[in-house]
Structure formats: C-alpha cells, structure tokens
Amino acid sequence: xDALFQDLSTSQTLKDKVYLNLRELIIxxxxxxxxxxxxEELSKQMNISRAPIRxxxxxxxxxxxxxxxxxxxxxxxxxxxxxxxxxxxxxxxxEPYAAKASVHRIPEAEIDRISGLVQKTIEHPDDLDLYVxxxxxxxxxxxxxxxxxxxxxYIITTASHSLRVRYFVEYSDSLSSHxxxxxxxxxxxxxxxxxxxxxNALYNLVLHHVTNSLARCxxxxxxxxxxxxx
Amino acid sequence: xDALFQDLSTSQTLKDKVYLNLRELIIxxxxxxxxxxxxEELSKQMNISRAPIRxxxxxxxxxxxxxxxxxxxxxxxxxxxxxxxxxxxxxxxxEPYAAKASVHRIPEAEIDRISGLVQKTIEHPDDLDLYVxxxxxxxxxxxxxxxxxxxxxYIITTASHSLRVRYFVEYSDSLSSHxxxxxxxxxxxxxxxxxxxxxNALYNLVLHHVTNSLARCxxxxxxxxxxxxx
DNA sequence: TTCGAGCATTTTGTCGACACTTGACAATGC
DNA sequence: GCATTGTCAAGTGTCGACAAAATGCTCGAA
Numbered sequence: 001x002d003a004l005f006q007d008l009s010t011s012q013t014l015k016d017k018v019y020l021n022l023r024e025l026i027i028x029x030x031x032x033x034x035x036x037x038x039x040e041e042l043s044k045q046m047n048i049s050r051a052p053i054r055x056x057x058x059x060x061x062x063x064x065x066x067x068x069x070x071x072x073x074x075x076x077x078x079x080x081x082x083x084x085x086x087x088x089x090x091x092x093x094x095e096p097y098a099a100k101a102s103v104h105r106i107p108e109a110e111i112d113r114i115s116g117l118v119q120k121t122i123e124h125p126d127d128l129d130l131y132v133x134x135x136x137x138x139x140x141x142x143x144x145x146x147x148x149x150x151x152x153x154y155i156i157t158t159a160s161h162s163l164r165v166r167y168f169v170e171y172s173d174s175l176s177s178h179x180x181x182x183x184x185x186x187x188x189x190x191x192x193x194x195x196x197x198x199x200n201a202l203y204n205l206v207l208h209h210v211t212n213s214l215a216r217c218x219x220x221x222x223x224x225x226x227x228x229x230x
Numbered sequence: 231x232d233a234l235f236q237d238l239s240t241s242q243t244l245k246d247k248v249y250l251n252l253r254e255l256i257i258x259x260x261x262x263x264x265x266x267x268x269x270e271e272l273s274k275q276m277n278i279s280r281a282p283i284r285x286x287x288x289x290x291x292x293x294x295x296x297x298x299x300x301x302x303x304x305x306x307x308x309x310x311x312x313x314x315x316x317x318x319x320x321x322x323x324x325e326p327y328a329a330k331a332s333v334h335r336i337p338e339a340e341i342d343r344i345s346g347l348v349q350k351t352i353e354h355p356d357d358l359d360l361y362v363x364x365x366x367x368x369x370x371x372x373x374x375x376x377x378x379x380x381x382x383x384y385i386i387t388t389a390s391h392s393l394r395v396r397y398f399v400e401y402s403d404s405l406s407s408h409x410x411x412x413x414x415x416x417x418x419x420x421x422x423x424x425x426x427x428x429x430n431a432l433y434n435l436v437l438h439h440v441t442n443s444l445a446r447c448x449x450x451x452x453x454x455x456x457x458x459x460x
Numbered sequence: 461t462t463c464g465a466g467c468a469t470t471t472t473g474t475c476g477a478c479a480c481t482t483g484a485c486a487a488t489g490c
Numbered sequence: 491g492c493a494t495t496g497t498c499a500a501g502t503g504t505c506g507a508c509a510a511a512a513t514g515c516t517c518g519a520a
Contacts, residue, residue: 013300013503038471049505050472051281058285062292064380070243071472071511086378093327093381148316150294151323154384243473268501279475284502301481301502 014048018056026065026076027164033078037066063157079168084221087165088214090158095142096207098155102145103199111195114138118187125180136163138187142206169220179216186212244282249289256295256306257394263308267296293387309398314451317395318444320388325372326437328385332375333429341425344368348417355410366393368417372436399450409446416442
C-alpha cells in the first residue's frame with residue numbers, strides 16, 4: 001500500500017523505515033486512534049534508539065497522523081467527524097482540480113488498465129480487496145501526473161487520511177450494496193469522461209464522487225458511533 | 231513577521247525557537263537560496279546541540295524551505311520559476327476558496343481595520359513597510375477565520391513561500407509605480423466586496439488578485455535573472 | 461470522605477560521542 | 491594524458507545517558 005503513495009524504499013535510513021512502518025499501521029487501523037506512542041517503548045520493540053523514532057513521529061505529525069504534545073509525547077490522531085469534514089473538503093477542492101489539470105497527461109494505457117479494474121469490480125462486487133485496489137488506482141491517476149509539487153503532496157496527504165477513515169468505518173460494517181453500486185457507477189462515469197479527455201465533465205464527476213463519498217463515510221461513521229456508545 | 235503566521239513563542243522547546251529563527255531568516259532573504267545549513271556549524275553558532283537543529287531543519291523541509299539530501303545535509307531551497315508557478319497556482323486554488331468560505335465569519339472591526347490600512351497605503355505609496363504590512367494583513371483575513379485545519383495550514387505555507395519570493399524579487403528592483411497602483415486598486419475592490427459580504431464577487435476578485443500577483447512576480451523574477459546572468 | 465501537598469514514576473528534551481557514508485582529491489597504473 | 495583506485499576530511503545517522511517536566515499516587519489533614 002505504501003508503494004502506492006511514496007517510494008522511500010531506496011532511502012535506507014531508519015527513520016524512513018520507521019515512518020513507513022508506523023504510517024501503514026495507522027492508516028490500516030492496526031494502531032487505533034488515541035493510542036499513545038511512547039518513544040522508548042517503540043525503540044525497544046524495534047531494537048533501535050529513540051532518535052529515528054522521534055524523527056518518524058515528527059514526520060507523521062506533519063501529515064496529521066499523530067498529535068505531539070510538547071513533553072507529553074505522540075498519540076495517534078482520533079478519527080472525528082471534524083477530521084472527516086476537513087479532509088473531504090480538501091479532497092473536494094484539490095482532486096477535481098488535479099483531475100482537470102492532468103486530463104491530457106494521463107497515458108492511454110493507464111486509463112485502459114484502470115478501466116479494466118473498474119469493470120472487474122462490477123463483475124466481482126464482493127471482493128473488498130479488489131475494490132480497494134481499484135479505488136486507490138483510480139484516485140492515483142489524479143495526482144500521479146500532477147506536476148505541481150505542493151498540490152501533489154497535499155493530495156497525497158489528504159488521500160492517505162481518507163483511506164484511513166475508510167478503513168476505520170469499514171471495520172465495523174461494510175458499505176451497503178446500494179452504496180457500492182453507486183460507487184461503481186461513479187467510477188465508470190469518471191473513466192468514460194477521462195477516456196474522452198473531457199476536462200470539464202471530469203471535474204464535475206470527480207467533485208460529485210468526492211461529495212458522495214463524504215456522505216457515505218459520514219453515514220457509516222455515525223452508525224459506528226451509535227453502535228459503540230451504549 | 232513570524233507572529234503573523236505562527237505563534238510558537240509560548241513553546242519553550244529549542245527546536246521551535248531554532249525553527250522560527252531560521253524560518254524568518256530564510257523568508258526575509260537574510261539566508262540566501264542555495265546556502266548550506268550544516269548542523270554542527272549551526273549548533274556551534276547557537277550554542278546548543280545538534281538535536282534541536284536537526285528537528286528544526288526537518289520542520290523547514292516539510293514546508294519546502296529547505297531540501298534535505300540524505301547523508302548530505304540541508305540546503306535552502308532555490309527560488310526558481312517552477313517554485314513560483316507552483317506556489318501561485320496553489321494560492322489561486324486555496325485563497326479564493328478560503329475567502330469565499332469565511333466571508334461571513336470575518337468581524338466588521340477587522341474589515342474596517344484593514345480597509346484603513348489600504349487607505350493609508352494609497353496616501354503613502356512609497357512606504358514599503360506599510361505596503362507589506364497591509365498586504366499581509368489583508369491576506370491574513372482570508373485564512374485567519376478558516377476552520378478547516380488542513381486548508382489553513384496549506385494556505386499559511388504557500389503564503390509564507392509567496393512572501394519569501396516577493397522579498398527575493400524586491401531586493402533587486404521594486405515594483406514599478408504602475409504595478410503598485412494596480413495592487414492598491416485590487417485591494418480596494420476586495421475590501422469593498424468583503425464589506426458587502428458578497429461571496430462570489432470576493433472569490434473572483436481574490437482570484438484575479440492572485441493571478442495578477444503572479445504576473446508581477448514573474449516579470450520581476452525574469453528581470454532579476456536577466457540582470458544577474460552576464 | 462474529600463482535597464491538597466509532596467513524592468515517585470514515566471517520558472520527553474537535550475546533550476556529547478562514535479561510526480559510517482559521501483564526495484573530493486591525490487596516487488597509481490595503463 | 492586518462493581512467494581507476496585509494497585515502498582523507500566533512501558531515502550526517504544513530505546511539506546511550508542525563509536532566510527536566512508532567513502525571514499519577516500516596517499520605518495526611520480538614
């Protein structure tokens with residue numbers, strides 16, 4: 001999953017390894033929101049000193065995955081409705097723009113590859129792994145070919161957060177089959193517009209997709225909260 | 231200046247002080263692009279150990295003010311035409327949106343205060359300090375009242391970069407009086423729309439202002455480069 | 461029982477030291 | 491004269507240790 005976002009594998013510094021390691025654990029939900037991350041405990045578990053751990057925790061904080069309170073340490077950021085709102089608002093600002101901007105830069109082969117994936121998910125609607133792979137691949141199209149360094153970085157960050165949120169809500173109960181069908185339809189429409197290189201249509205479809213995605217997540221999140229509280 | 235963007239003065243950790251210190255020096259141009267920042271040298275000059283220096287350099291890298299090459303160290307990011315293009319593109323995406331989103335949240339008193347500043351700059355067109363203060367204050371209005379944590383952070387980062395670029399180009403030769411008059415006019419129009427709480431007009435005016443700002447900067451930057459090369 | 465003072469524990473912030481990587485330059489061989 | 495190799499200095503990556511800060515706990519007093 002990490003390779004989808006960043007390739008730091010060539011860099012062999014410990015801090016990068018720790019960073020990637022913790023990042024994946026947080027996004028996938030294996031480390032739960034609110035968990036404390038004491039430097040010494042982590043360093044013992046990984047058999048390294050505190051220095052690379054500290055730097056990795058700082059890197060994670062910059063992206064919003066951890067919150068560091070001075071002299072108190074790092075904790076994994078909670079998945080709140082505020083976070084969800086902020087992240088999806090950013091996605092609604094950035095992703096349609098990125099899609100429109102790079103519509104003519106995405107190679108035909110890439111489009112066909114993802115289109116194939118979308119088709120597959122429709123044929124196998126119960127394959128969650130396939131669904132995630134398809135969804136990630138599709139959204140990657142919209143920042144992989146972005147040239148603006150900052151836009152790219154911000155999209156990657158917000159996309160990572162949204163992935164985490166989706167892992168978070170899908171742990172309790174999966175999307176309803178009704179919602180899944182909506183997603184497929186939106187994906188198909190997006191790929192069609194992309195293949196036609198229709199920038200304006202693409203912009204609107206991606207925006208629409210993100211907006212709907214928020215609604216689906218908020219619904220799942222509220223169900224999650226109700227299910228846990230009492 | 232730093233207080234305009236971030237207030238870490240209450241934080242008593244060394245890394246924050248080093249961060250703020252270096253950040254201001256880089257933005258204001260007192261540390262020039264391309265300058266190497268060796269940890270040991272900095273630690274000797276500041277009479278502290280390398281640890282807080284390292285963390286500060288990492289913080290600066292996250293914002294794009296330094297580039298860290300593994301095992302080679304940190305250098306101050308160059309001010310290139312690519313950087314200018316990317317930063318202003320981000321500003322064009324984020325600032326109009328932020329202005330529109332917070333148009334009803336900005337207090338009347340704040341509007342009047344900045345309007346007063348704008349008026350002053352028109353009366354004293356040669357006061358560069360006043361101009362900078364006014365420009366910063368006006369743009370601050372558009373993110374000070376943004377609630378979205380990520381949007382706010384991204385705007386602050388890009389605004390800092392654009393400030394640095396402007397310091398950079400204004401060192402060689404200042405804006406022409408013609409350009410200055412354009413800026414005043416744009417500022418006045420923005421404040422009028424803000425006072426009228428006209429969200430759509432504000433969006434367009436801010437977008438227009440950012441676009442023009444890019445043109446002014448690129449012109450100054452090209453003049454800068456021509457002046458330096460041979 | 462409740463509250464606060466003071467102590468003990470936990471954990472970070474900072475430090476100095478060492479090893480290793482990198483790039484530059486000199487030495488060697490062809 | 492040019493390419494290759496070896497050496498060296500510079501500087502980062504990582505380490506273990508200590509001190510300071512924040513938290514939680516114990517104990518005693520109201």
